[in-house]
Amino acid sequence: MKIISCPLELKEYLKGENNSTSFQGNRTIGFVPTMGALHQGHISLIKKAKEQNELVVVSIFLNPTQFLKGEDLDKYPKRDEADKQICKLSGVDILFFPHVADMYTNDEVTLCAPKVRGYVLEGNSRPSHFNGVLTVVMKLLNIVTPTRAYFGKKDAQQLNLISLMVKQLFMSTQIIPVDTVRESDGLALSSRNAYLSPNDREEALKISSSLRQASAMVVKNILDSKEIIKEMRNTLGDLEVFYVEVLNRDFEQLSHVEIGNTIILVEVRVGTTRLLDNIWL
Amino acid sequence: MKIISCPLELKEYLKGENNSTSFQGNRTIGFVPTMGALHQGHISLIKKAKEQNELVVVSIFLNPTQFLKGEDLDKYPKRDEADKQICKLSGVDILFFPHVADMYTNDEVTLCAPKVRGYVLEGNSRPSHFNGVLTVVMKLLNIVTPTRAYFGKKDAQQLNLISLMVKQLFMSTQIIPVDTVRESDGLALSSRNAYLSPNDREEALKISSSLRQASAMVVKNILDSKEIIKEMRNTLGDLEVFYVEVLNRDFEQLSHVEIGNTIILVEVRVGTTRLLDNIWL
Numbered sequence: 113m114k115i116i117s118c119p120l121e122l123k124e125y126l127k128g129e130n131n132s133t134s135f136q137g138n139r140t141i142g143f144v145p146t147m148g149a150l151h152q153g154h155i156s157l158i159k160k161a162k163e164q165n166e167l168v169v170v171s172i173f174l175n176p177t178q179f180l181k182g183e184d185l186d187k188y189p190k191r192d193e194a195d196k197q198i199c200k201l202s203g204v205d206i207l208f209f210p211h212v213a214d215m216y217t218n219d220e221v222t223l224c225a226p227k228v229r230g231y232v233l234e235g236n237s238r239p240s241h242f243n244g245v246l247t248v249v250m251k252l253l254n255i256v257t258p259t260r261a262y263f264g265k266k267d268a269q270q271l272n273l274i275s276l277m278v279k280q281l282f283m284s285t286q287i288i289p290v291d292t293v294r295e296s297d298g299l300a301l302s303s304r305n306a307y308l309s310p311n312d313r314e315e316a317l318k319i320s321s322s323l324r325q326a327s328a329m330v331v332k333n334i335l336d337s338k339e340i341i342k343e344m345r346n347t348l349g350d351l352e353v354f355y356v357e358v359l360n361r362d363f364e365q366l367s368h369v370e371i372g373n374t375i376i377l378v379e380v381r382v383g384t385t386r387l388l389d390n391i392w393l
Numbered sequence: 394m395k396i397i398s399c400p401l402e403l404k405e406y407l408k409g410e411n412n413s414t415s416f417q418g419n420r421t422i423g424f425v426p427t428m429g430a431l432h433q434g435h436i437s438l439i440k441k442a443k444e445q446n447e448l449v450v451v452s453i454f455l456n457p458t459q460f461l462k463g464e465d466l467d468k469y470p471k472r473d474e475a476d477k478q479i480c481k482l483s484g485v486d487i488l489f490f491p492h493v494a495d496m497y498t499n500d501e502v503t504l505c506a507p508k509v510r511g512y513v514l515e516g517n518s519r520p521s522h523f524n525g526v527l528t529v530v531m532k533l534l535n536i537v538t539p540t541r542a543y544f545g546k547k548d549a550q551q552l553n554l555i556s557l558m559v560k561q562l563f564m565s566t567q568i569i570p571v572d573t574v575r576e577s578d579g580l581a582l583s584s585r586n587a588y589l590s591p592n593d594r595e596e597a598l599k600i601s602s603s604l605r606q607a608s609a610m611v612v613k614n615i616l617d618s619k620e621i622i623k624e625m626r627n628t629l630g631d632l633e634v635f636y637v638e639v640l641n642r643d644f645e646q647l648s649h650v651e652i653g654n655t656i657i658l659v660e661v662r663v664g665t666t667r668l669l670d671n672i673w674l
Contacts (some may be wrong), residue, residue: 119563219507221558222529226500246502247562254563277502282400282535283527 113200117208119214119255122169122206126257129167139166142227143258143285145249148172149189149303153293157262158202158237160290169256170199171208175216177222178244189306201375208256215251223247229363233269234379234388237354245270246277253278253337261285266292266300268375268390272363292389294320300389312383315351319378322347322356325390326376335369344378354386356377361392369393394482396488400495400536403450403487407538410448420447424539424566426530430451430470432480434574438543439483441571442463450537451480452489454496458503459525462495470587489537496532504528506554510644515660515669516599518635526551527558534559534566542566547573547581549656549671553644573670575601581670593664596632600659603628603637604672607657611674616650625659634659635667642673 116122129139142161144155150172161168171194179185192209199207223246225235230242251263263271275287293301298320299313307314322344330342337358344356357377358366366374377390397403410420423442427435431453442449453476460466475488480488494600504527506516511523534542544552556568574582579601580594589597603625618639625637638658639647647655652674660669 123563123565175569178475207604219508219509221511221554221562222505224503224524227501228500230502243505251561251563257565260560275504280498280501280532282532284404284538389665 113196115196115208115209116337117209117211117214119208119210119251122208123255123257125206126169126255126275129257140259141256141257142168143252143261144170144342145252145261145263146167146170146172147174147188147194147303149306150195151190151293151301151303153264153301155198155202155265156293156351157264157290158199158204160288161260161262162203164260165258167205168203169206169208169251169258170194170204171210171256172199173210173248173252175215175244175248176212177216178241180369184304184307185239187307189303208252215248216269220247223250223277226276228281229269229276230273232363233355233377234358235269242273249274251279253283258285260288262290263289263311264292265289265391266302268303268377268392269363286316298324300387302387304385304387307383307385309383312385316382316387318348318351318390319380319382322359322378323389327391327393330369330371336367337367337369340369340376340386343362344376348378348380352381354381375380394477394480394488396477396490397430397490398490398495400489400491400532403489404536404538406487407450407536410538421540422446423449424533424537424542425449425451425540426533427451427453427476428455428469428584429476430587431476431576432471432582432584434545434547436479436483438545439480439485440569441569442501442512442541442543445541445569446539448486449484450487450489451485451535452491452537452541453480454489454491454529454533455494456525456529457459457493458497458528459522461519461521464519465483465585465588470584470585470586475506496529501528504558507557510557511554512552513644514636514638516550516657518660523551523554527554530555531558531649534564537564541569543569543571543625544574546570546673547583547670548659549673550644553642554610579605581668583668584623585666585668588666590664593666597663597668599629599632600661600663600668600670603659604657604670610651611652616645618648618650622652625657629659629661631661635662 142165144157144161149186151197177254201347233342235242328339341356360366374393423446425438425442505525516523607621622637640656641647641654655674656671658671
């Protein structure tokens with residue numbers, strides 16, 4: 113596994129790789145952008161990238177611009193050496209490990225999230241968060257020029273906005289959504305689970321419970337969003353709920369679940385930790 | 394000359410063209426984005442693109458998002474048939490002629506100009522102008538994937554911000570600045586010159602006069618910015634002056650002209666028309 117920290121060195125190195133129509137057999141590139149603290153969720157993204165591409169690039173970059181003031185940038189888990197080992201063992205070809213100063217200068221051109229879809233749900237409680245996400249993803253995609261880039265469905269709004277960016281700005285990469293990986297008891301994997309106390313960990317199970325409940329209601333043909341949300345909020349109990357929403361795949365509110373075109377999303381605070389989860393129905 | 398209006402059709406058509414390192418001889422692409430109403434300034438961009446590339450693409454797109462409310466979007470000169478002829482006669486290979494609805498949808502991800510450099514000079518009097526410019530240029534560059542894109546030095550701040558965008562977001566296109574083309578009496582060519590009455594046309598000569606004067610002062614080793622600006626404002630007389638500035642190539646103010654690293658910029662209103670011009674020293 114090659115480790116590169118300089119963006120322009122990586123860009124030069126990969127130049128000409130991604131041209132899958134070429135007779136030379138230039139290779140398809142699969143790309144998995146991460147903020148480190150890798151877990152099975154990331155490994156499933158890497159696995160998918162390996163299945164679908166000839167060359168796999170993973171980036172580890174704790175992107176400061178997507179954290180608001182007072183958020184957990186400073187305490188975000190950092191496990192650089194373990195992350196490198198995981199990448200190596202997962203068969204990653206190139207690990208991109210840039211420094212902040214390689215990625216940002218002063219007074220920059222930035223990406224701005226859509227005025228509506230960028231400021232609902234997580235974007236409502238974290239107003240400039242998605243501007244930071246879109247800016248760093250744009251930079252990373254332009255450096256790596258991947259054929260395909262892999263994002264988890266757990267961060268559904270992020271996935272939606274990145275897909276919009278690629279489509280609206282006519283970018284060349286295909287965005288591949290990958291299913292959420294869960295602990296055996298249902299908790300969605302997240303680097304932020306490391307913040308949870310044993311008691312928080314127990315409380316956090318209410319999130320996946322509420323989603324399983326929604327799913328069970330839909331199976332019983334209870335499709336009314338209000339009913340579903342009410343039951344879910346009951347299950348979430350006294351957790352601080354940022355939102356429970358029933359949306360279509362374009363992130364518009366649905367009065368009734370439409371099978372094959374629905375995402376039900378939850379964000380709550382458990383202890384001091386924000387956790388989000390969702391199911392796609 | 395091929396004329397294409399669908400962005401994705403053009404993107405597909407050009408796919409694999411721009412890979413100059415390939416043994417197959419994939420062609421280099423030179424790109425000249427325009428808003429139509431083509432004049433000798435545009436033709437000089439096309440000429441340069443033809444010299445340096447194997448395939449030349451010109452776009453004609455009157456981009457609504459770079460006009461503020463109340464500006465001249467509706468009366469901007471439109472000469473579609475003449476423009477097509479000019480492109481054909483200039484040896485353009487592909488003319489990209491999209492409709493607004495092909496380029497924009499609702500609730501979009503946009504580019505935002507840098508907080509400092511995007512809001513001085515023209516950005517000061519036209520606050521969201523450069524967001525619109527950067528967004529459309531990003532779209533166009535992603536559709537055409539040119540090896541090189543050509544922009545006139547006359548719109549110096551636009552050129553500066555586009556170059557910053559390409560560098561900061563790690564885009565692959567090389568931005569090529571091209572010298573301003575002038576009428577024999579000195580007036581810089583601009584599609585907006587069409588708005589000038591005969592009297593305005595006469596008054597507008599003060600702009601290039603003031604720049605020639607600045608240049609003459611520098612030749613005489615008068616390098617103090619304040620002195621130069623004062624003389625220039627005298628020459629501009631009673632024209633409404635938006636700014637006269639002595640900047641370095643990074644668009645930072647200079648107290649003294651630095652030969653090889655200076656741009657002197659003027660923007661004025663002549664009649665109802667905003668005109669800008671500059672010299673690079």
